[in-house]
Amino acid sequence: MFRALADPTRRLLLDRLFERDGRTLGELEAEVPELTRFGVMKHLGVLEQAGLVATRKDGRRKLHYLNPVPIRLISDRWIDKYRARTLDVLMDLRDRLEGTT
């Protein structure tokens, strides 16, 4: 899951799907001109396996949908913990600045 987010190309693909859902492989391929179709396919596979992207087949096309739930999960159980800590950091900094003025 973290590993799926580690690659810039994959984050780009997520951003594109965030803008507009339900795209086909061909459309997404056009968003990443520096890669071949197979490269994009692999990245989408990783995203799908991580549960970040859900797919539906429509005839010969494959539609890709964004699933933001896993991101929320790690946000809730992991990120928020550190998020709260930043308040302490900032208040410490404030206290120290007030002490030295």
Place this chain on the structure above:
Amino acid sequence: MFRALADPTRRLLLDRLFERDGRTLGELEAEVPELTRFGVMKHLGVLEQAGLVATRKDGRRKLHYLNPVPIRLISDRWIDKYRARTLDVLMDLRDRLEGTT
């Protein structure tokens, strides 16, 4: 930054530093018995370069401090975007369920 978070060992180190700050390399090494000192050193180096860990030298020892600010940054500018989207997903689901009952 995302890449720094992608490795489980590094997330473990962050968690240990979250519990208690200002540890030395030796102490952190003991938290990861399956790795040698050098492996842990490398991971700490990655975390430091990503700005997630700040260090201070105290004699021959090197103290490691957690810096939660970068995590908050990606949380604010990236995660929250998707976080909001989960609300839509849940409300869509609710609407569809209500429609089919």
Place this chain on the structure above:
DNA sequence: TAGACACGTGACTTTCAAGTCACCTAATGT
């Protein structure tokens, strides 16, 4: 129904991060 279209598979190369090791420097205690 033949060709074009959209996607999939398996094998392959390449690139890079992870991890270890031999060896080194600097600080500390006695």
Place this chain on the structure above:
DNA sequence: ACATTAGGTGACTTGAAAGTCACGTGTCTA
């Protein structure tokens, strides 16, 4: 002073991910 302790460097191996390609399958359409 000397051994010990804490950490650092550079070279090396290795395993996994990234990326490409030749070829194959199913699907639409003229």
